[in-house]
Amino acid sequence: MAxxxxxxxxxxxPQHSILFEKIVPISLILMGIITLGLILFxxxxxxxxxxx
Amino acid sequence: MSVNQxxxxxxxxxxLWFTVDVLQRFFVRRNPAFLFWGIGLAMFGAGSFAEAxxxxxxNKWVFFVWYLFGAALNAAWLGHGTLHxxxxxxxxxxxxxxxxxxxxxxxxxxxxxMSNLDEAVFTTDKPISEQYGxxxxxxxxxxxxxxxxxxxxxxxxxxTAVRGLLPLGTPVRLTTPFFNIxxxxxxxxxxxxxAYLFWxxxxxxxxxxxxxxxxxxxxxxxxxxxxxxxxxxxxLYVGELVAAILMFAGFRLAARPQPDEEVSVQAVPSAAD
Numbered sequence: 667m668a669x670x671x672x673x674x675x676x677x678x679x680p681q682h683s684i685l686f687e688k689i690v691p692i693s694l695i696l697m698g699i700i701t702l703g704l705i706l707f708x709x710x711x712x713x714x715x716x717x718x
Numbered sequence: 719m720s721v722n723q724x725x726x727x728x729x730x731x732x733x734l735w736f737t738v739d740v741l742q743r744f745f746v747r748r749n750p751a752f753l754f755w756g757i758g759l760a761m762f763g764a765g766s767f768a769e770a771x772x773x774x775x776x777n778k779w780v781f782f783v784w785y786l787f788g789a790a791l792n793a794a795w796l797g798h799g800t801l802h803x804x805x806x807x808x809x810x811x812x813x814x815x816x817x818x819x820x821x822x823x824x825x826x827x828x829x830x831x832m833s834n835l836d837e838a839v840f841t842t843d844k845p846i847s848e849q850y851g852x853x854x855x856x857x858x859x860x861x862x863x864x865x866x867x868x869x870x871x872x873x874x875x876x877x878t879a880v881r882g883l884l885p886l887g888t889p890v891r892l893t894t895p896f897f898n899i900x901x902x903x904x905x906x907x908x909x910x911x912x913a914y915l916f917w918x919x920x921x922x923x924x925x926x927x928x929x930x931x932x933x934x935x936x937x938x939x940x941x942x943x944x945x946x947x948x949x950x951x952x953x954l955y956v957g958e959l960v961a962a963i964l965m966f967a968g969f970r971l972a973a974r975p976q977p978d979e980e981v982s983v984q985a986v987p988s989a990a991d
Binding site: 697 | 892895896898902906907913916917920922924927930933934937941944947
């Protein structure tokens with residue numbers, strides 16, 4: 667028999683938090699759009715559409 | 719010494735600390751995600767150090783390290799660590815094999831490029847990110863101030879180009895976008911996806927914020943690299959430092975236990991019984 671430590675997470679996102687209700691989702695959407703833009707840029711370089 | 723000469727040294731120190739932290743976790747937990755992150759971070763650190771060195775003096779093998787690890791491979795290896803964390807399917811091992819083969823292929827191409835470097839063009843007056851590539855000028859495009867040009871035949875046409883260390887059409891440069899697209903997609907995409915999963919389940923707020931910070935850090939280097947390719951190389955070093963600090967902060971925040979986490983001790987059967 668061995669003794670193991672087990673962690674029970676009880677942490678939850680607080681309700682009515684501006685950070686989690688507004689800032690986080692907007693940040694995720696914006697970063698997703700920027701990521702897509704950068705991937706398209708890199709693909710453009712790869713295909714020779716964008717010269718560098 | 720200018721600010722742009724100091725920043726890569728600070729990025730190197732942060733990355734070294736970050737690499738040691740991540741590799742320690744790998745040796746304790748044996749999770750391959752930490753190994754790939756550790757390798758990617760070591761590459762990032764080596765690239766930053768090479769950049770710092772090249773701001774002071776020339777050495778072709780330091781340039782080798784800078785281009786291969788700093789510009790080409792590091793994002794893909796970091797992103798592959800994130801993929802390992804998110805996906806536990808057999809096809810990830812196939813991707814691992816492809817990443818290793820692709821990295822060896824790029825290394826071989828980089829070795830081949832070393833004999834063709836236009837070393838005479840190197841100067842410590844400009845960041846290495848602004849002088850590594852030879853750029854063909856379009857018809858009517860003016861030559862940037864202080865740039866050295868060369869007239870050469872490229873793809874069967876006579877072109878005038880701004881000289882860089884790697885000549886026009888150097889094959890290793892064609893591999894870089896593949897690695898960077900994969901790295902951006904997995905590292906930033908993976909962090910955004912992780913943040914979204916925790917946010918949707920409304921659990922682990924520290925990991926939501928940590929992943930947002932990691933994604934922002936990874937994006938800052940992607941953004942700075944893109945600006946460099948567009949001719950605004952002065953933002954690269956600050957972008958790298960911001961990336962190093964944000965990703966490290968995000969990683970530490972994700973690993974930190976929550977204040978209300980409860981630790982219980984329970985007896986479980988072990989293989990030794």
